[in-house]
Structure formats: structure tokens, C-alpha cells
Amino acid sequence: MPGQPVRFRVKLDGAAPGAEHGVDVDSEGVGQVEQPRLYQLIRQTRAVGDRTFEIEFLDPGVRAYVFTFG
Numbered sequence: 001m002p003g004q005p006v007r008f009r010v011k012l013d014g015a016a017p018g019a020e021h022g023v024d025v026d027s028e029g030v031g032q033v034e035q036p037r038l039y040q041l042i043r044q045t046r047a048v049g050d051r052t053f054e055i056e057f058l059d060p061g062v063r064a065y066v067f068t069f070g
Contacts (some may be wrong), residue, residue, distance in 0.1 A: 005032040007058040010041050013051055020044050033062050 009029050014067040020045060022040030025031040033039065042053065055064070 004059070004061065005034045006060070007032045008062075009056045009058060011052075011054040011056075014054075017042055021048075038066075038068075039042040060066055 008031055010021075010025055011029055012019060015024065016027060018027050020042055021027050021029065022043045024039040025041050031039065031041070035059070041055070044051075
């Protein structure tokens with residue numbers, strides 16, 4: 001339904017991000033889209049290297065257009 005929050009879950013290297021979660025996600029990787037804006041999903045604290053990032057939308061009704069890394 002339009003205007004309703006959309007829940008999502010993120011994983012880093014196949015697991016919950018723990019301490020490396022962004023401000024819009026908890027340590028289990030759970031968050032929700034409430035309005036059109038940029039969301040910080042991961043905040044990596046260790047040395048930069050090859051990682052696998054996954055996002056799963058748990059409800060319908062969201063479109064993701066841009067992902068930034070760096």
C-alpha cells in the first residue's frame with residue numbers, strides 16, 4: 001500500500017552486519033524504508049576489501065535506484 005513503510009534486511013558476507021551496520025539498520029541488518037531518501041545500510045569499520053552485500057525487501061512497494069560505495 002502506498003505510504004506504508006517497507007521492511008528490508010541486509011547481510012554482509014552472508015551474515016548480519018553486527019557492528020558494521022549503518023545508521024538506518026540495526027545490528028541484525030533490519031531496517032525499513034519510510035520515505036524517498038538515501039539510507040546508510042553499512043558502515044564498514046575495518047580495512048576495505050572485497051565483500052558481498054545483500055539486500056532483501058520483505059514487503060512490496062519500494063524501488064532502489066542508486067547504491068554508492070566508498
